[in-house]
Amino acid sequence: MENTSTRSTSRPSATRVFVARLVGTGVFDPLGDAVGKVHDVVVLLAHRGQPRAVGLVIEVAGRRRVFLPLSRVTAINPGQVITTGLVNIRRFEQRAVETLVFSELLDRVVTMRDGSGQVSVRDVAIEKDRNRDWKVTRLFVQRASSGPLGLRRGETFIVRPDDVTGLAGSLGPQSAAALLATMEDLKPADLAGVLADLPLARQVEVAAELEDARLADVVEELSDDEAVALISALDAARAADVLDAMQPDDAADLVAELPTAKADVLLDLMQPDEAEDVRRLLTYDGYTAGGLMTTEPIILPPEATVATFLAQARKAETAPALAAVAFVCRPPLETPAGRFLGMVHLQRALRERPQQPLGSILDKDLDVVLPDDSIGTVTRLLATYNLTALPVQDEAGRLLGAVSVDDVLDHLMPDDWREADDAVTDEMIERSANA
Structure with missing residues (x-):
């Protein structure tokens, strides 16, 4: 067992790579062109024999995750992974026998074979052997509590995979502290x-x-x-x-x-x-102003000052699109609010004195948006007036909420836009626009 006190004096193999440091590293082809970045490492955890690393999951354009066999990796250097240039762009699908180090092994609780108690896996090292196969050779672990040897709580050290049991199977719910730390x-x-x-x-x-x-x-x-x-x-x-x-x-x-x-x-x-x-x-129907709106925009009375608006806009919980405008209404100031008087844009507010009342700098030149108006109407008005948010009113002119540009985009994009690459997304948006 390798204690942390000797880590600086030990001489690890030149090919030893700790996975937590590898995640996020750029992947390049032989010409130096970027291919993607490392998302995870795939290993096979056999109950007998040394665990073996078989490939990398890399993220390429469009946030697509694909599998890159380690046999196609020619070098792993600080800050870069070099490949042969051959990458299968088919989406990675994990098989039952495969384990993802970053996603699944970090924080796994295992038991020391020497009887000193349980430890949590904080990092995993892979290393190329003489046959050019990548093996899991070391585990960086942390002791959860004092064991019979009297070691202090939280001690970290390096062990070999065969020094522990339970690596190939979960012992129950895991903490995700180490995973989230990255x-x-x-x-x-x-x-x-x-x-x-x-x-x-x-x-x-x-x-x-x-x-x-x-x-x-x-x-x-x-x-x-x-x-x-x-x-x-x-x-x-x-x-x-x-x-x-x-x-x-x-x-x-x-x-x-x-x-x-x-x-x-x-x-x-x-x-x-x-x-x-x-x-x-x-x-409300999901594709109407009522279905798109939020009920928690910045709402202030006309006597509120520019300073008050700026303080509201600075709050971390206020979405950027909604922080760009204040909706000025008569009381009550919670939706459904009182009669809507107008908007104050953040850029205009920044040009005024902090004590200036919002009621004196209102933008009143707005078309009325009712809750049953379509998403097309909302989109046209946002684009026409270069706004980040629009007020939604009822027939009596009371403010019901506001529709922000990001919510409109979410509903206009294809359902699987997060999965598609840029070219496919462009094509789907074009088809949607022409439909």
Whole structure:
């Protein structure tokens, strides 16, 4: 067993590569042209014999994940992987005998054969042998608690795969702390892409480590089917908390896809105010202004100042498209709000004194958008007036909510736009526009 105190003095093989450091590395062909980036490493964990690494999962254009056999890798250098240039662009599909190191092995709890207790896998090293095969040769592990040898809690050290048991099979639910530590800086859309590639059971483990607001942001970026599967797999109380943290329009879209019985249970568990907003949005068709709108834009009275608007726009939970405009109304200021008076654009507000009342700088030259107006009407108005959001009013002129440009784009894009590469997406959008 290799203790961390000797790691700096040991002489690892020149070909030894730790997977957590490899993920995200660029993949290049012999001419130096970028092919993609490493997403994961595929290994075969035999119950007998040394585990073997067989290939890389790389992400190419359009966020497509494909399999690259390690036999086609000519070099793994700091910051780059060099291939023979032959890459099969067929989408990677994991086989039952395969294990993904980054997605599935990190945080796996295994047992030391020397009787010193359990440890968690924090990283995995692969190494090329004399036959040019890549083998799993080392595990970087962390002790979860003090063992009979009196070692301190949290000690990290390196062991060989045959020093532990339980590597080839999960011992139950895993923590996802180490996995998430490598993804903490990812944007929600990118984290959603990583999450969607994990088995559902692992998705639930990752979700358990995320705060409600962070998970809500990620769920909003998943496809409908992926979001439904994850929310359905969560404990009902946790699922309701996540729905509470989501934008009301996104929560309504998700609830609409759930079985009626499941949807009713979650709505009953949500905060009453949040559930009321979702129920109200569910009464509208999905491709109308009412179905597209959020009920939580920035709403202020006419006597509020520019400084107040800027403070609201700076809040982290305010979506960028909605932060660009304030909707000025008579009280009440929660939707359905009072009579809509006009909008104040962020750019205009930045040119005014902080104490300037919003009522004096209103943009009133707007067409009325009713909740039953089509997505085509909304899109035309957003494009005509170069807006990031539009107010939605009822017949009496009261503000019901706002439609943002990002919500319109989500509904105009093909259902599988997250899966398609750029060329395919362009073709699908063109077909949609010509339909």
